[in-house]
Amino acid sequence: MDPYGSSDSSRVFSSPYTRLGILIQRILDRVTPFIGVRWLLNIVLLILFLLRIFFLQGFYIIAYGLGIFLLNQLILFLTPKQDPSLQELDNDDGNNVPILPTRANEEFRPFMRRLPEFKFWYTSFKACIISLLLTCFTIFDVPVFWPVLVMYFFTLFFLTMRQRIVHMIQYRYVPFSYGKVRYQGKNDVTTSMGNVANSGIKISAK
Template sequence: MNGENGEVGDSEEPVPLPTWRSNLHSKFQYYLDRSVPHLLRRWLMTIGVAMIYTLRVYWVKGFHVVSYGLATYVLNLLIGFLSPNVDPELEGLDGASSPRKDGDAYRPFERRVPEFRFWYAITKAFIVAFVLTFISVLDVPVFWPILSSYWGFLFVLTTKRQIVHMIKYKYNPFRIGKPKYKGN
């Protein structure tokens, strides 16, 4: 703007930081969108990132609290990945939805956390945890066997609850596609 009268002039140039950030975000989103169909390559890359993180933690022999937080976050994502988008327990209480019979119609399993978001969140989590291993303040001294056993206990409880939920409401998140008729 030019001084007092508030006219827009040619002397105003775009601020370089926002445009640089916008361009970087556009390029990142472009490559992220292009990676969608490459399921195996994406997961192999994530396994590579996880191995680099594991080697870093092993090499410095520390950051057990960061690893515990990472493992808990990944467990939370896994439970979301294995859970249906609409919880059958809550669907019956809704009242707005019509009651369904077991053989009413085929409804495919829809995840609470889709595969791409699951992959993206896990990859980001490992990268952030890797960066956190370079901050020495976060290397809190803990007795890691107790932390590991507590996480194992947490894992068993949450997966048991999820498996019981799957059996109770008869859904299988590992089935791919619509069931096929097999004849006599």
């Protein structure tokens, strides 16, 4: 018993949960650099979920909920942290808010997502695991007419992605860094010139 009259039982019961949280965080820190492996794991879980839905011929409402959740996470992943349309409204009101550069001579600002890549993966991973677990309980197998859900989902996907693509074209930004041109800095150019000079000296010495 402590001076305030509470027992140490709460500490005993909370200790395993604290250790579990530390263990999970340690595992997440180790898998953070392996982007391809992480997303491959999510794809495998999603395929397993779809196969389970196909063979059980049920749990369509769970599949629909998972699809809507993943679509929402994807939209947040493709959305910039500072929406240019909202920034334009703030500038019209007289507030000096920095906007994305639209010319080559303007200051470069990297694309910052509203939902970072790791959080996008982690929430998708948990959603797939929870969806697989829910298919183990028949209480969640609500009878629905699944073609309507499929048609509604693809319609919603088309409309939201079309709106996001129009937004990208209007404000001229790309939410992906793959394939972009990388320019050498001053230090990189100096280092490369030094390497060429050193290689020339060695060749002449021979």
